[in-house]
Amino acid sequence: MAQHEDVFKKLISHCKEYGFVFPSSEIYDGLGAVYDYGQNGVELKNNIKKYWWDSMTLLNENVVGIDSAIFMHPTIWKASGHVDAFNDPLIDNKDSKKRYRADVLIEEQIAKYEDKINKEIEKAAKRFGNSFDEQQFRETNPRVLENEVKKETLHIRFAKALNDSNLEELRQIIIDEEIVCPISGTRNWTEVRQFNLMFSTEMGSTADGAMKIYLRPETAQGIFVNFLNVQKSGRMKIPFGIAQIGKAFRNEIVARQFVFRMREFEQMEMQFFVRPGEELNWFVKWKETRMKWHKALGLGDKKYRFHDHDKLAHYANAATDIEFEMPFGFKEVEGIHSRTDFDLSSHEKYSGKNIKYFDPELNQSYVPYVIETSIGVDRMFLSVLAGSYCEETLDASTGSVGDTRVVLKLPPALAPIKLAILPLVKKDGLPEKAREIIDNLKFDFNCQYDEKDSIGKRYRRQDAIGTPYCATIDHETLTDNCVTIRYRDTMQQERAPISDLAGIIADKVNLKNILKKIKEV
Numbered sequence: 445m446a447q448h449e450d451v452f453k454k455l456i457s458h459c460k461e462y463g464f465v466f467p468s469s470e471i472y473d474g475l476g477a478v479y480d481y482g483q484n485g486v487e488l489k490n491n492i493k494k495y496w497w498d499s500m501t502l503l504n505e506n507v508v509g510i511d512s513a514i515f516m517h518p519t520i521w522k523a524s525g526h527v528d529a530f531n532d533p534l535i536d537n538k539d540s541k542k543r544y545r546a547d548v549l550i551e552e553q554i555a556k557y558e559d560k561i562n563k564e565i566e567k568a569a570k571r572f573g574n575s576f577d578e579q580q581f582r583e584t585n586p587r588v589l590e591n592e593v594k595k596e597t598l599h600i601r602f603a604k605a606l607n608d609s610n611l612e613e614l615r616q617i618i619i620d621e622e623i624v625c626p627i628s629g630t631r632n633w634t635e636v637r638q639f640n641l642m643f644s645t646e647m648g649s650t651a652d653g654a655m656k657i658y659l660r661p662e663t664a665q666g667i668f669v670n671f672l673n674v675q676k677s678g679r680m681k682i683p684f685g686i687a688q689i690g691k692a693f694r695n696e697i698v699a700r701q702f703v704f705r706m707r708e709f710e711q712m713e714m715q716f717f718v719r720p721g722e723e724l725n726w727f728v729k730w731k732e733t734r735m736k737w738h739k740a741l742g743l744g745d746k747k748y749r750f751h752d753h754d755k756l757a758h759y760a761n762a763a764t765d766i767e768f769e770m771p772f773g774f775k776e777v778e779g780i781h782s783r784t785d786f787d788l789s790s791h792e793k794y795s796g797k798n799i800k801y802f803d804p805e806l807n808q809s810y811v812p813y814v815i816e817t818s819i820g821v822d823r824m825f826l827s828v829l830a831g832s833y834c835e836e837t838l839d840a841s842t843g844s845v846g847d848t849r850v851v852l853k854l855p856p857a858l859a860p861i862k863l864a865i866l867p868l869v870k871k872d873g874l875p876e877k878a879r880e881i882i883d884n885l886k887f888d889f890n891c892q893y894d895e896k897d898s899i900g901k902r903y904r905r906q907d908a909i910g911t912p913y914c915a916t917i918d919h920e921t922l923t924d925n926c927v928t929i930r931y932r933d934t935m936q937q938e939r940a941p942i943s944d945l946a947g948i949i950a951d952k953v954n955l956k957n958i959l960k961k962i963k964e965v
Contacts, residue, residue: 452771455833456702462909477707484909487860492824493689496712500687507685512666518657523794524665525758531638537625538632546614546636550602553621557595564588603754611636641694659693667715668787685716703822710821717812726815727762727782734817740961741855743831759786768827777827778819785811852910857955861911862889866902868918870895878917888950
């Protein structure tokens with residue numbers, strides 16, 4: 445675990461050094477859990493959003509997009525349940541004065557039992573080699589069985605406490621499990637309390653006439669209140685979906701782990717409207733499709749897993765998370781929920797407007813059920829960076845023996861810079877030739893010109909920001925009109941005509957290569 449934490453610290457430092465993420469308002473000592481995306485970070489973030497948007501709207505003829513306002517009528521949040529039920533269970537340590545989410549402390553305790561089991565299995569696998577039978581070991585080893593019982597017992601107790609909203613039981617679990625504060629190391633805990641996460645502000649020209657409104661804690665409600673607008677103006681027939689990318693805001697008291705949990709963040713959400721009774725079939729289909737979307741990036745299939753919810757939200761009849769193995773463990777990146785007809789029915793009730801859909805095939809009107817896919821842009825950004833970050837020791841074929849390099853092996857289609865154009869020296873007409881090439885290619889994809897330092901240092905800089913291809917212009921280029929293409933992942937080089945360069949790179953960085961791996965819903 446300590447090694448993983450060390451990697452995470454290096455990743456955070458790397459993000460700042462190479463223009464991916466900066467602490468917001470840093471010259472004023474920053475603002476807690478708020479970050480700015482730098483010149484390379486915003487390009488990567490935009491590419492992730494395009495990948496999601498195109499996978500929704502291009503691969504599915506019955507999914508369209510909108511962009512709803514951040515400011516919304518305050519009754520919307522009453523209807524959605526956020527005013528009354530959008531809370532986190534928080535607990536304070538009296539010695540460190542630090543505040544924690546009670547549910548997260550318990551989830552981490554469950555993960556510790558799982559880690560103990562995995563360590564026992566890893567040790568046994570090394571000891572027995574090819575003859576090791578993992579299933580038999582799990583079923584017979586006393587230490588594994590003991591930790592399995594502890595984990596399952598805690599899991600059942602925790603799930604019941606969550607579903608019953610039993611704050612006293614959550615605290616008692618923390619006491620019984622002897623969970624300590626990471627800062628003070630003590631078990632001197634307060635009671636567990638609920639805390640509403642919505643930011644509020646006022647709209648109006650005078651204090652007396654101002655209306656209390658909220659910064660939206662999710663983008664989904666903007667889709668629901670526009671359901672009929674989209675359906676009628678687009679002549680949409682059920683089943684169909686509405687997609688949206690936008691900012692959301694949550695007053696996270698326990699904001700941590702870099703951009704994983706922030707107070708201002710971005711969501712990519714799609715609400716898929718279906719006939720009542722068909723929602724669970726669609727839930728399964730979207731689960732499969734969304735997992736394929738993640739795995740298509742090639743970061744490693746074993747880094748993903750589903751995690752079904754122990755406690756369902758008040759609007760759901762099925763829910764699961766897609767988790768990614770971050771440096772700090774498996775964490776939620778995307779949620780898939782069967783929201784039933786809760787949202788549209790509730791808005792129909794509070795607004796007094798008819799939000800039913802007339803189904804011409806059934807010749808009847810009904811409130812559609814909804815399958816939601818909701819993914820955090822910032823969490824996806826972090827998972828892509830974490831899955832791509834590598835520290836490599838070079839051998840004789842790739843560099844000086846013992847040299848190291850830090851490289852982001854980003855999927856080429858997501859990389860901020862697709863091609864770096866590098867003149868070997870800053871004289872003899874090479875910079876001019878390099879500029880000529882980049883001027884022709886910049887209409888096809890994002891290129892970068894770099895002439896500072898030795899060619900080796902420039903390669904390392906491009907490795908560090910994830911540039912998949914470099915093209916070096918040397919003296920021979922002036923006579924044979926060829927460049928040397930250098931490949932990021934293998935560091936291999938090959939000579940190619942300048943006239944072929946656009947075609948070679950464009951094919952390799954094209955987003956459609958990833959999209960083709962995803963099966964249409």
